[in-house]
Amino acid sequence: MEISLERVCRHFELPGEIIALEPFGGGHINDTYRVRCQCDGDEQYVILQRINHAVFTRPDEVMENITRVTDHIRAKLTAAGASDISRRVLQFHLTRDGKSYYRDEAGGYWRVCDFIAGASTWDVPKTQEQLYQAARAFGVFGAMLADLPGPPLFETIPQFHDGRNRYRQFTDALAKDAKKRAASVKEEIDFLQTRAEMLLLPGKLIESGQIPLRITHNDTKVNNVMLDDATGEGLCVIDLDTVMSGLTFYDFGDLVRTTVAGCEEDETDLSKVQADPQRFQAVLEGYLSSAGAFLTPIEREHLVFGGKYMSMIMGTRFLTDYLNGDVYYKIHRPGHNLDRCRVQFQIVASLERQSDALEAMVRRMA
Ligand code: ADP
Ligand code: GN1
Ligand code: MG
Numbered sequence: 001m002e003i004s005l006e007r008v009c010r011h012f013e014l015p016g017e018i019i020a021l022e023p024f025g026g027g028h029i030n031d032t033y034r035v036r037c038q039c040d041g042d043e044q045y046v047i048l049q050r051i052n053h054a055v056f057t058r059p060d061e062v063m064e065n066i067t068r069v070t071d072h073i074r075a076k077l078t079a080a081g082a083s084d085i086s087r088r089v090l091q092f093h094l095t096r097d098g099k100s101y102y103r104d105e106a107g108g109y110w111r112v113c114d115f116i117a118g119a120s121t122w123d124v125p126k127t128q129e130q131l132y133q134a135a136r137a138f139g140v141f142g143a144m145l146a147d148l149p150g151p152p153l154f155e156t157i158p159q160f161h162d163g164r165n166r167y168r169q170f171t172d173a174l175a176k177d178a179k180k181r182a183a184s185v186k187e188e189i190d191f192l193q194t195r196a197e198m199l200l201l202p203g204k205l206i207e208s209g210q211i212p213l214r215i216t217h218n219d220t221k222v223n224n225v226m227l228d229d230a231t232g233e234g235l236c237v238i239d240l241d242t243v244m245s246g247l248t249f250y251d252f253g254d255l256v257r258t259t260v261a262g263c264e265e266d267e268t269d270l271s272k273v274q275a276d277p278q279r280f281q282a283v284l285e286g287y288l289s290s291a292g293a294f295l296t297p298i299e300r301e302h303l304v305f306g307g308k309y310m311s312m313i314m315g316t317r318f319l320t321d322y323l324n325g326d327v328y329y330k331i332h333r334p335g336h337n338l339d340r341c342r343v344q345f346q347i348v349a350s351l352e353r354q355s356d357a358l359e360a361m362v363r364r365m366a
Helices: 005-009 059-079 128-144 163-176 182-193 196-207 248-259 277-291 297-301 303-324 336-364
Strands: 017-023 031-039 042-051 109-114 214-216 225-228 234-237 244-246
Touching (some): 005 017, 005 031, 005 042, 059 128, 128 225, 128 234, 128 277, 163 182, 163 303, 182 303, 182 336, 196 303, 214 248, 244 248, 248 277, 248 336, 277 303, 297 303, 303 336
Antiparallel strands (some): 017 031, 031 042, 042 109, 214 244, 225 234
16 A cells, blocks of 8 residues: 555644655664654754564554653753753654654554754764764663663564574574575574574573663664764664663673674675774773763673674674575675674684683673
């Protein structure tokens, strides 16, 4: 069924008449549009998004989490007398009947939030300062949510970063081999199978009570934070669909995964994919500048592991999706998920080789 985006927009309170609407951003999951609105000669943008209902089976719970989280952060910023609050936390618009999402006739779920103007997301940050700022912003985000009152947040994707779950999904995909691709990816399958043990560690740490579960973002890929174009400051953490219970090394690790090699996530020249200790250092310093005060020793001790673990998790998920026939992530070319997988595994191997030096760097910063 063809859904009119203008008609969807009209269900929300918008800052004026719609004068343009275009696809926006490079996310792998949701459908994102930028909508230009005009009122009395003033132009303002909003972001319209269709929540990926195949990925998020309970969009109502996603939006309830997001409302609680953004309200809490906004209240904290207000209490602290912060400037520019409307650019520091996402502000969602209600539908005309007071809901945080609109469900269309075809069962699609839509939401609208303010566009953060004068700020950008970077797939591949260019400078050490950008890395520092991005990491600092995610640390600030975690620190602000440490005292979120009320019941636990909904688990919007069950066992999202549970390596046992991801390994099981991989072995299921391998057993089915729906597209007969397994024979051509033996090397990747072997890489993963020889490291399966690594995927079990977080479950063990959680179940033995050695590491605290906190509220984490869980999708801290570097293009999920907006940096101020004028000042460079890490301004606003976005893409809040997976904010829920998790481990701090998931958040730190996903940041490492998406920054440490300084290349695109789907780079095809693997000689360019090497973990750079200086990039690691910038991310570490940025994260510790804001999260350092609340991290326990065991959390610090797992920061380097987090980088390897999250790269391993994503490599596993990309490989699984490749074997399944590209049903989860948006792809833009044949073999795209395999290219992404190879980059992740290359990062794992590169971090493994440099582990001792990176661990020493973390200890020096204690
Ligand atoms: P996905 O889950 O598909 O990754 P995101 O919520 O991350 O979706 O949005 C995709 C991209 O759209 C982001 O990387 C960012 O560039 C842009 N974007 C999303 N929300 C905003 C916003 N409020 N203001 C400006 N740009 C945004
Ligand atoms: C997805 O939504 P986006 O593009 O920021 C994915 C993350 C992966 C990432 C890999 C809900 O993130 O878990 O790390 O792609 N989000 C979901 O690029 O699966
Ligand atoms: Mg995103």
